[in-house]
Amino acid sequence: xxxxxxxFLYLYECPLKYxxxxxxxxxxxxxxxxxxxxxxxxxxxxxxxxxIAFLQVxxxxxxxxxxxxxxxxxxxxxxxIKEQNIDNADRIxxxxxxxxxxTYLNLIKKKNPHRxxxxxxxxxxxxxxxxxILDKERRRILEWCMxxxxxxxxxxxxYWFAYPDSDARAVANHFDISVNNxxxxxxxxxxxLSQCCQEKSEY
Amino acid sequence: MTEETRNTExxxxxxxxxxxxxxxxEVKSLWVDLLRQPEYISLLKTEIDVTRLHQARQGSATQxxxxxxxxxxxxxxxxxxxxxxFTDDAPQSIGAYTQGEIGxxxxxxxxPVTRSATAVEPSDSLLNAGFKAALDGNTQAAIxxxxxxxxxxxxxxxxxxxYLNLGILHYNSGDFALSIExxxxxxxxxxDDEILKERSYWYLGNALVNTNKFxxxxxxVYQAYSRGEIYKPEAFRxxxxxxxxxxxIDFDNFEQQINELE
Numbered sequence: 196x197x198x199x200x201x202x203f204l205y206l207y208e209c210p211l212k213y214x215x216x217x218x219x220x221x222x223x224x225x226x227x228x229x230x231x232x233x234x235x236x237x238x239x240x241x242x243x244x245x246x247i248a249f250l251q252v253x254x255x256x257x258x259x260x261x262x263x264x265x266x267x268x269x270x271x272x273x274x275x276i277k278e279q280n281i282d283n284a285d286r287i288x289x290x291x292x293x294x295x296x297x298t299y300l301n302l303i304k305k306k307n308p309h310r311x312x313x314x315x316x317x318x319x320x321x322x323x324x325x326x327x328i329l330d331k332e333r334r335r336i337l338e339w340c341m342x343x344x345x346x347x348x349x350x351x352x353x354y355w356f357a358y359p360d361s362d363a364r365a366v367a368n369h370f371d372i373s374v375n376n377x378x379x380x381x382x383x384x385x386x387x388l389s390q391c392c393q394e395k396s397e398y
Numbered sequence: 399m400t401e402e403t404r405n406t407e408x409x410x411x412x413x414x415x416x417x418x419x420x421x422x423x424e425v426k427s428l429w430v431d432l433l434r435q436p437e438y439i440s441l442l443k444t445e446i447d448v449t450r451l452h453q454a455r456q457g458s459a460t461q462x463x464x465x466x467x468x469x470x471x472x473x474x475x476x477x478x479x480x481x482x483x484f485t486d487d488a489p490q491s492i493g494a495y496t497q498g499e500i501g502x503x504x505x506x507x508x509x510p511v512t513r514s515a516t517a518v519e520p521s522d523s524l525l526n527a528g529f530k531a532a533l534d535g536n537t538q539a540a541i542x543x544x545x546x547x548x549x550x551x552x553x554x555x556x557x558x559x560x561y562l563n564l565g566i567l568h569y570n571s572g573d574f575a576l577s578i579e580x581x582x583x584x585x586x587x588x589x590d591d592e593i594l595k596e597r598s599y600w601y602l603g604n605a606l607v608n609t610n611k612f613x614x615x616x617x618x619v620y621q622a623y624s625r626g627e628i629y630k631p632e633a634f635r636x637x638x639x640x641x642x643x644x645x646x647i648d649f650d651n652f653e654q655q656i657n658e659l660e
Contacts, residue, residue, distance in 0.1 A: 220434070248439045249429055252446065288430045318426045319627055320593065321418035322446055326631065329450040337447050356452045357503070365526075375406075382409055382441075389444040 220284050227276055227287070239269050246295050254299050255323035264302060268294040293318075332396070340391035348384050355381060405435065412442050416449055418593060418628070453504065492612075495639045497604045497632070500566045502532050507559040507594065521547060521556040528563060537567055558587035562598055569605055577605045596626040600633060607636070616640045 220242075226234035243265055250261035272287075272294045281287055296318070329337070341349065355366055367377040411428045414420050420428065432439050508522075508529040524547050532540035540563070547560040565580030581602035588595045603619035606612075619640065623633035 242433065245433045245436050245439060248436075248443070249432070252439075252443060253425070253429065285430060288433050289426060292426060292429050292433075317422035317626075320415075320420055320422060320425055321628065322416060322442075323627060324446055325416070325450060325453075327450070328454060329447055333447060334451060334454070337444075337451055341448075352448070356448060362526075378406055378409060379404075382404060382406075385441045385444050385448075388448065389440045392444060392447075393440070 220288070223284055223287060224282050227273065228282065230277075235273070242291070243269065246291060249292060250295055250299055252322050252324050253319060254296060255327060256299055260299065260302060264295055264298040268298045271298065333392075336392055336395045337388070340388050340395065343391060344384065344387065348380070348387075351380055352384050405431075405438070408432075408435065408438055409441075412438065412445065415442075416445060492607060492639050492643055495632075495636045496607050497601070499570050500601065502529075502566070502570075505566055505597070506532055506563050521551050521553070525556070525559060525563075528560075532563070532567060537571065541567055554587040554589050555591070558584045558589070558591060558594055558598075561587060562594060562601075565598070565601055565605070569601060574605045574608045578602060578609070581605060592625060593628070596622055596628055599625065600629045603633075603636065607640070612640055612643050616644065 220238060222231075222234055223238050225231070226238055246265040246268065247258070247261045250256040250264055251258065254261075256264065268291060272291050275294070276287055276290060281290060341352070344352070351366075351370060354369060358365070363374050363377050367374045370377070370380075372380070408428075408431055411420065411424070411431075415425060415428055432442065506529050508525045524543055528540045528543035528547075531537075531543060544560040544564045544567075548557060551557060551560075561580045561584035565577045565584060568574070568577035568580060581598045584598040585595055585602070588598065599618045600622035603615045603617075603622060606615035606618055616637065619633050619636050622629050623637060
């Protein structure tokens with residue numbers, strides 16, 4: 196009853212910005228602490244594809260490796276979270292990411308024991324997927340989707356990506372729009388492309 | 399996600415993440431946010447793919463610019479292959495493991511990516527002016543701009559960037575001695591900028607290989623390898639090749655061994 200009351204007050208009192216940041220896993224801590232298997236399964240089902248995406252994008256893991264490691268990390272984390280009594284959703288998510296990363300690095304180490312250094316220092320600062328070239332099928336779909344954009348969107352995107360280190364104000368000045376507008380335009384383009392690619396494939 | 403529920407701060411962080419401008423902790427915090435807002439994971443994936451597509455197109459464009467050389471190069475390659483067939487099974491030349499021309503768009507350092515910033519420092523404007531001159535093919539003008547930064551500014555942050563850029567331009571011009579000096583200065587002035595150090599060490603190592611200073615090259619490449627992940631695969635291969643060159647390892651079949659290790 197008290198928990199429900201707190202949630203009710205929270206939803207009404209918290210600004211939208213903060214609610215958005217914390218609403219996704221409101222029951223995770225509770226489910227872990229109370230060993231609520233049904234709720235945990237539900238939460239893990241939602242988390243799993245996101246952790247797989249993390250491993251694929253940030254660590255450049257193969258899909259199969261990412262799936263295996265995310266699954267293993269979720270199981271490993273559960274016990275550790277309970278043992279260490281972690282009762283904060285942020286820390287749980289952070290713990291899951293670290294466990295995923297370490298599980299994946301251990302897998303890579305097993306597959307390839309002769310590397311100079313098995314574990315890169317730190318968490319990493321850039322998506323490792325950028326080191327790989329885009330596969331032909333994804334490239335074909337993306338190029339098709341880019342062709343469907345309006346001329347003004349195409350021009351905007353070309354400029355944005357041609358000068359990756361330039362200031363948003365430079366982009367805004369070039370197109371005679373406000374800086375906020377530049378960000379909005381970029382967001383809309385990415386959203387259109389993302390939706391298009393998802394429709395065209397299991398992207 | 400609607401226009402009203404957009405998280406513009408997260409969008410800016412994603413932009414900085416793709417460009418490698420976040421610290422380890424910031425990256426972790428970004429992914430915690432992304433776990434909560436999976437719609438942004440889709441956008442991140444798309445943005446990475448667009449970036450990769452753009453990089454690939456840049457590569458193709460460069461290749462197209464040099465198509466005239468392809469015929470001549472192919473003839474040389476054929477000649478080398480036929481000579482190799484009749485001589486021995488020595489590994490590829492060490493040059494094949496080094497960086498060719500350094501891509502300017504991705505590698506020249508310009509002003510920091512603070513797209514929401516409200517003012518540009520004069521030194522940042524100079525960095526951007528140098529960047530544009532270099533992209534336009536005005537290498538000498540770009541060198542002059544970066545040199546003027548070194549004359550006018552004392553701050554290590556801006557000087558390290560100017561040195562790095564000078565090193566890149568000299569490297570691409572084949573002036574390896576000058577590029578080595580510039581990369582060393584960039585490292586000396588880099589302070590806490592680990593990314594700049596990592597890049598400078600990698601290019602320094604490559605420049606040193608080009609001047610046949612293999613021991614020094616190995617030290618620099620190892621620094622790049624151990625400091626981060628940007629050049630990990632390339633640095634790994636070059637380190638193994640340098641070890642072979644220096645007699646630290648003695649493979650019967652270098653290519654086969656290196657492929658097995660990777």
